[in-house]
Amino acid sequence: MPELPEVETTLLGIAPALTGRSVEEIVVRNPALRWPIPTEIHHARGRTVANCRRRAKYLLIEFDGGGGLLMHLGMSGSLRVCDGSDEPRKHDHYDLRLEDGSCLRFNDPRRFGALLWWDPPAEDHELLRGLGPEPLSEDFSGADLWRRSRGRKVAVKNFIMNGRIVVGVGNIYASEALFMAGIHPSRPAGRIARVRYDALVLAIRDVLMRAIRHGGTTLRDYLNSDSRPGYFARELLVYEREGQPCFRCRTPIRRRVIGQRSSYYCHRCQR
DNA sequence: CTTTACGCCTGACGGC
């Protein structure tokens, strides 16, 4: 999926199209997503969008007077702004039809995405409760990562991909940030020094911010709200570069499955 | 509590 930069890019694209407009109706073409689309989403009908924001990889559409829609792109989902009269394509699950005739349309071949209704406050939603800090906020620090990792044997790559520790770091950016910080992905989280966590936090922030500037990473499915791909794939240092030379020391990049996910690293530069 | 494994799905790709 879409990791944090892709969700943020989508947010930046859809917010201007939604904010201040009212929802005429939501057309559900195929309710089969991760959870079946519940009928409560129709509470959105006739309501005006007060604000659009992101928490972790969730998109939150908040309405005047409270309540809102919670959207998740899953692994292959994308939202696009289009004209309501455009012909729907395969895997177009729902339309958010707006008063001006435009429409926000969700496409998701693998159906791991979600569309849910929530009542305020949003942070009380089951799915948002217990989430860790936003990586681009001041709440995310090396001191905090270090403290929370003490005594834990889990591989550091799984540790930073755990949403209770920090949100929004998926498989691609976890590999990238660990390379930038010189940390081996399978090193136990509890056996990493404080200063190295400071470096890791800087690397995570840096890679996420650069990816947002490039419109995210498109490897397979991801498209932004204008149906265009992201261009960060060409900036990747290790991800999907197995066998190719490390940009720092020329040693071939290795791939290894850690916690059921492919991980890419330089065994010479990362310890 | 932490850690691990498993599905939920479709589609793209490589090997035969």
Next chain:
DNA sequence: TGCCGTCAGGCGTAAA
């Protein structure tokens, strides 16, 4: 050309 196995960016859940 077709069939089959493998793999893919997330994440909640069950079980150890």
